[in-house]
Structures are given as C-alpha cells and as structure tokens.
Amino acid sequence: MSYNFEEERVIKEIREKNAKRVLLQFPEGLKYFSIDIVKKLREKLPNVNFIISGEPSWGACDIAEDEAQQVNADLIIHFGHTPYTWYYPKFPTIFINAESNLDISENALHSLENDISKYNGRKISLTATLQHVRLLSKIKSFLEDKGYDIVIGKPSNRFMFDGQVLGCDYKAAEVEADIYVIVSGGLFHALGLGLATNKPTIKLDPYLQKSEDITNDVRKILKVRYGKILQALDKRSWVIIQGVKVGQNRPNMIKYFYDKLTEKGYDVFTVTNKVLTLDILRNLDRNYIDVFLVTSCPRLPIDDLYNYEKPVLTPGEAKMIINNSLEPYIFPW
Structure with a gap:
C-alpha cells in the first residue's frame, strides 16, 4: 500500500x-x-x-x-x-x-526550484498535509543548498507536526516569507494556503512528482469571494448555518454573529445542519433571504457552495462586513 x-x-x-x-x-x-x-x-x-x-x-x-x-x-x-x-x-x-510512503524525486525538486525562481524572494515557508509532512526535511535541505532561507512554522496544537496544515488551519504558515510552498496532492489544501497568506503559493505534488504555481488560481478565487462580500454588504436578512457535527459546532461564534447582526437591525435566523448542500440551501431559501453564513466549515462556501444564487459567506468574510473593512481578507476563522 x-x-x-x-x-x-x-x-x-x-x-x-x-x-x-x-x-x-x-x-x-x-x-x-x-x-x-x-x-x-x-x-x-x-x-x-x-x-x-x-x-x-x-x-x-x-x-x-x-x-x-x-x-x-x-x-x-x-x-x-x-x-x-x-x-x-x-x-x-x-x-x-x-502517512504516505511516497518520496519526492530530484526532478520534482528541480521543478519546485524553477517555480520559486520566477519570484525575487529568498525566504520560503514550507508546509505539508499530514500524509507528506515527513518530506519537509528533505525539501528544506535541497532548497537551503540552493541558497534559500527556509522556515517551517509551528502548528496550532501539540498533536500536529511542524509545518503541518489543515484545510481550515494554516497556523504553521503564519510566518514571514516571500513564497509559500505546500507539499500536497490536489488543490484543496494549496488553495487554502494561498487564501490564508495572500502571497505567491506553490504546490509540490508527490503523486504527480512535479510542482505547480497556483498563485493565479488563488487570485481568481479571491475575486469571486470579494464579489460575494460586495453582494452581501448592507443586506438585512441573514441565515446563520450552525454546524452540529460535534467538532464543527461553534456556539460562541453563532452568538457573536447573531448579536452583531441584530445590533445592526437585521433579521437573523439560525438553522442547524450536519451536511450542507446546494439543495438544502434551496429548500430553505425565500425571496426575502439575502445572505447565508456558514459557521461549520469555512471551506464549504469556497469549494462547494460558491455558485449559489445568493452570497454564501465564511465567518471571516462576515467579520469583514461587520468590521466594515475589506482588507485584509480573513481566512480561515
């Protein structure tokens, strides 16, 4: 295996x-x-x-x-x-x-070096998903031999490894760097890293044995997300989705948003949910509902519900509206 x-x-x-x-x-x-x-x-x-x-x-x-x-x-x-x-x-x-048993090839490392060299920065943040976190030391040594300054950040809890990130937790990337590199398959974690840092983002894929600069992909997503935020500005009827999976239920966050939105005089409704889909939103929706706010998983609005007819926001995006501040983009929260 x-x-x-x-x-x-x-x-x-x-x-x-x-x-x-x-x-x-x-x-x-x-x-x-x-x-x-x-x-x-x-x-x-x-x-x-x-x-x-x-x-x-x-x-x-x-x-x-x-x-x-x-x-x-x-x-x-x-x-x-x-x-x-x-x-x-x-x-x-x-x-x-x-953990994955895959190694990273010399060709893949040179592919990464080539992508990094397109930028002027010399300080590189290295992160990885759990399955590939053991590869970070090898990549660090390779890049240091090329003259780069490498930083591997600390995770958010003692159960995680240095440099390890989750789709909703990029604490290990909260370091000063010019370019952010993640070792992962697919785009899910890499896009999250780009949204969390808003800096040049490169994915090194152990399955494909090559790197990919996804900075422009992140920028496209940010344009879409800011479009959703602008649609939601000054909207007065909000539905807060409260996740009831045990690890996604955030009652303090629900209270925060409910209080802040009602203080503005908005109509606010709370709906519980375990697995949120477009069909569930459509079954809930009415012509007087303006905005949906998902507090369970911040990736749902970005990855699964991005094409809904009305704004479906992450907690960070809703906080930007409440604070009346569109910079910086808040992800995750």
Whole structure:
C-alpha cells in the first residue's frame, strides 16, 4: 500500500483496550483501502467485530462518535488525521496518521526550484498535509543548498507536526516569507494556503512528482469571494448555518454573529445542519433571504457552495462586513 496504516499499532491498541467491536473511519481518499485493512486486522484479531464507516469524513472535526454509539462500538480507529485544534472526541478514539510512503524525486525538486525562481524572494515557508509532512526535511535541505532561507512554522496544537496544515488551519504558515510552498496532492489544501497568506503559493505534488504555481488560481478565487462580500454588504436578512457535527459546532461564534447582526437591525435566523448542500440551501431559501453564513466549515462556501444564487459567506468574510473593512481578507476563522 502507498500509505502506512500502522496495522501493528492498531492491533496493539485494540488488545490493550480489550475492544470487541471497533468502528474504522477513513477520509474519502483512503476509503479505497478500508476492506484490505479489515482483512489484515482479522488475521490477528479474529474475535473482534470490525465495522467500516461509509459516511463521509472531512477531517478530525468529523469523528464518527454518533455512529459508534449507534452500532455499540467500543472504540473508533480514525485514519488520516491528527486530533483537531480545539476538539477532542469524548468517545474512545485512536488516531492513525496514515502517512504516505511516497518520496519526492530530484526532478520534482528541480521543478519546485524553477517555480520559486520566477519570484525575487529568498525566504520560503514550507508546509505539508499530514500524509507528506515527513518530506519537509528533505525539501528544506535541497532548497537551503540552493541558497534559500527556509522556515517551517509551528502548528496550532501539540498533536500536529511542524509545518503541518489543515484545510481550515494554516497556523504553521503564519510566518514571514516571500513564497509559500505546500507539499500536497490536489488543490484543496494549496488553495487554502494561498487564501490564508495572500502571497505567491506553490504546490509540490508527490503523486504527480512535479510542482505547480497556483498563485493565479488563488487570485481568481479571491475575486469571486470579494464579489460575494460586495453582494452581501448592507443586506438585512441573514441565515446563520450552525454546524452540529460535534467538532464543527461553534456556539460562541453563532452568538457573536447573531448579536452583531441584530445590533445592526437585521433579521437573523439560525438553522442547524450536519451536511450542507446546494439543495438544502434551496429548500430553505425565500425571496426575502439575502445572505447565508456558514459557521461549520469555512471551506464549504469556497469549494462547494460558491455558485449559489445568493452570497454564501465564511465567518471571516462576515467579520469583514461587520468590521466594515475589506482588507485584509480573513481566512480561515
């Protein structure tokens, strides 16, 4: 397998906790391996009942505690994430990193150097998703040999690694740098890095073994987001979406926005939701509703709900409106 699922550690944890019924939870990109993992675990633990969660899992904010209770599980094994910044599950849960076994090639490193050289900066911030964070030391050494000043920032909690970022947590990128580099597959985390820093952003992809300058992609998204913000300025009827997944429920934030918006004399409605889609918004919508504010996950308005007919804002964007300040762009919050 191209990922390290730490089966021996999983077996050890299950034995130590004497668990007899175990729920395995995987993010979407790792579900493909789930049945193979169960086959391996059954060889050593034939008396344990393994259940695979088929529900979407979007991060460490989305631990299947309710599912585990419904199926009478003793333990959750959650693959692919470290514990979340401000939420730790109450249900017994073991986090398995599932780090990638991929290395980064010399050709990919030279591709990265070529993209960096298009800019005048010499100070480079290095970040990575959990699956590839172990590659940072190799990339750092390569770039330092080329004369660059490399900084790998500290994460937001003790469970994360230096340089590690999440789709909603770029604390490790809160460093002074000229260019920001992220080691990740796809565009999801890289676009978030660009939105969080508003600086030149380059993605180094271990799957494709090449780098890509996505700075212009970030600028295009920012234009769209500012368009949504301008549409929402002075609108007087708001719906606040309160996420009720355990790790996405932010009651203090709900209160903040409800109070601030009602102080302005606006009509404010609160709607609870677990999995927000365009269809759910359309079912809620009325002609007198002006703006939707999503407080569960800041990536939903940007990645999934960007083409809705009315502004769907992140908390940071709503705060910009409340503060009557369009600079800087606030992401995430």
